[in-house]
Amino acid sequence: MTPDKIGLVLVIDDSSTNLELLYDILTEVGYEVLLAKQGKKGIELAQSHPVDLILLDVIMPELDGFQTCKLLQTTPETHHIPIIFMTGISDNLEKAKGLGLGAVDYITKPFYKEEVLARIKIHIKLRRLTRELIHEKESLEQRVEERTAELSQILAELQQTQLQLVRGEKLSSIGQLVAGVAHEIKNPLGFIAGNIDLATEAVDHLIEYVELYRSQFPNTGEEIQRKGVEIDIEYLLKDLPKMLASMKVGTDRICNLSTSLGTFCRSDTSVKVLADIHEGLDSTLMILQHRLKPTPHRREIKIVKNYGKIPPVHCYLGQLNQVFMNIISNGIDALEEVLGNSAFPENFGPQITINTQLSTDQQQIMIQIADNGQGMTPEVKSQIFDYLFTTKPVGKGTGLGLSISLQIIKEAHNGNLICYSELGKGTVFEIQIPINDSPAIAG
Ligand SMILES: Nc1ncnc2c1ncn2[C@@H]1O[C@H](COP(=O)(O)OP(=O)(O)OP(=O)(O)O)[C@@H](O)[C@H]1O
Ligand SMILES: [Mg+2]
Incomplete structure (x- = not known):
């Protein structure tokens, strides 16, 4: 049993006998075969078919093998197809020239069937492996590209999430703490502020009372006078309302600040x-x-x-x-x-x-x-x-x-x-x- 589609071989040779012979050898083992009697025709076939390998005769009328080879090598659709030259047994110069032009191998005439098949098999296999390698490389590159894009996307998302976390954390932990403290300060602060108002009123009454006392009883006696000097009563009477007023300014400020903190940290x-x-x-x-x-x-x-x-x-x-x-x-x-x-x-x-x-x-x-x-x-x-x-x-x-x-x-x-x-x-x-x-x- 011969394997299916093991390769498509194009044979270019001006000799019908050679074409027929190679056709038989190749088809017998399962290759598909295209035949061309001139270089020009061969190039056309290679351009229009998925050829795996070309067997090329050196000596042909019009385009010879070397010219055909050059054209195949410079045409984008065919430059990758491996070429094996067919030369006379003693034509070492031709073999060297063919290899120099980019041919992968040569076979000699008259054909020895096993040698022809062995060389063709190796080069088709080599070509398959090369193709697979190129494909693997491309898909690997694509996978790396995809992964890199995925990773960059994940990184960007991570940064966004981190920002949201920091933002949330800043707001909820610090914010709630500060709002809580601001709230807790309110009560004692209200207590102080309220009492400062009462104390101011009481001090005003007290001062009024002392003034009245002093106007009714100007001669207060030695001990009271001495005490008055000791505590600098005149200054005290003037300064006490001012002290209370500045305490009031201070508590007002704290009140504003605590309200602002509350507003600022609204949760x-x-x-x-x-x-x-x-x-x-x-x-x-x-x-x-x-x-x-x-x-x-x-x-x-x-x-x-x-x-x-x-x-x-x-x-x-x-x-x-x-x-x-x-x-x-x-x-x-x-x-x-x-x-x-x-x-x-x-x-x-x-x-x-x-x-x-x-x-x-x-x-x-x-x-x-x-x-x-x-x-x-x-x-x-x-x-x-x-x-x-x-x-x-x-x-x-x-x-x-x-x-x-x-x-x-x-x-x-x-x-x-x-x-x-x-x-x-x-x-x-x-x-x-x-x-x-x-x-x-x-x-
Ligand atoms: N008003 C400004 N004038 C000059 N440079 C500024 C001004 N605002 C921001 N920048 C520049 O932008 C940078 C980034 O600002 P950003 O507020 O994001 O970070 P930061 O102030 O450095 O740190 P933080 O996280 O504590 O705010 C600053 O380091 C500074 O170089
Ligand atoms: Mg900043």
Whole structure:
């Protein structure tokens, strides 16, 4: 039994006897065979059929074997087909020339059947293996490419998840803790504030009483007078109401701060609420107050608020506050960098300006936070939203602030976060949030 389709062999020879002989030898063992009596015809057949091997006679009229071989080798459809030359037994020069032209082998005339079959079998097998190897290589390359794409995708997803986790963690753990503390402070604070009011009233009465006593009984006796000098009664009477007043200012401040902390950390992470953006900005500024105040080494950072008339917005206010916090903190960092550089101009006034407005199409609100710090190079600017990108020293920046902010604005609010910055000219961050289902402004 002969195997099916073990290979398609093209024989090119001008001698009909040789063609017939080779046809018989090859078909007998199961090869499919194409025959051509001229080189030109042979090339046409090789171009139009999936030929596995070519047997090529050297001496032919018109195109001889060498010319045919050259043409086959330079034609894209046929250059890969192995060619075996058929030469006379003593034509060593021809054999060498054929091999030099790229033929894989030669067989000698008169044909010795077993030799012909053995050589053909080996070269067809070699060709099959080469093809398989090329195919394997291609599919391996493709698999590597697919895997690389898959891995990059997984990496990107992982980074997103990590961001969400950090964001969630920041909000839920720190946020809830702070909101809890702010809430717990409220009661004792209310107790102190309420009693300061009562104490102020009582002290006023007491002072009135002492004054009255002194006017009715100017000669109080030596011991009382001595005590009065000892405790500096005149100063005490004047200073006590002032002391109470400044205690009141202090408790008021703590009250505001604790309310702001509560607003800032609102745990509305899962449901959007209709919120006043200005309230969010103000609570953020209140929390950052300590970073704005002048210090012995640095002048005050001024905040300029240009709040426009904007409607309440459906948003996760707790998350938006985090964005405000990140952007304003970055602005403060940038200004501190300028102030820390002894070369800054004497009249430099560090400033953060916050503008809010409704877009002209009334479809979104825009919040611009600008600083007059050192700005950024185009190279830094192109990377600021990248996960973990920071130019700050270890311990000062993690490179998460802006990537988290971008995610909050884009994904949670379907908005936009844009940065405008030029080296030496400061930086502006613009937050755009669609108001879609928020009610229009009143009035
Ligand atoms: N207002 C700004 N002026 C100048 N450079 C800025 C400003 N805002 C951001 N950058 C640059 O963008 C980088 C990334 O900011 P991002 O807030 O993401 O990280 P970070 O501030 O370095 O660290 P953190 O995670 O603590 O916020 C900063 O390191 C800084 O180089
Ligand atoms: Mg930051």
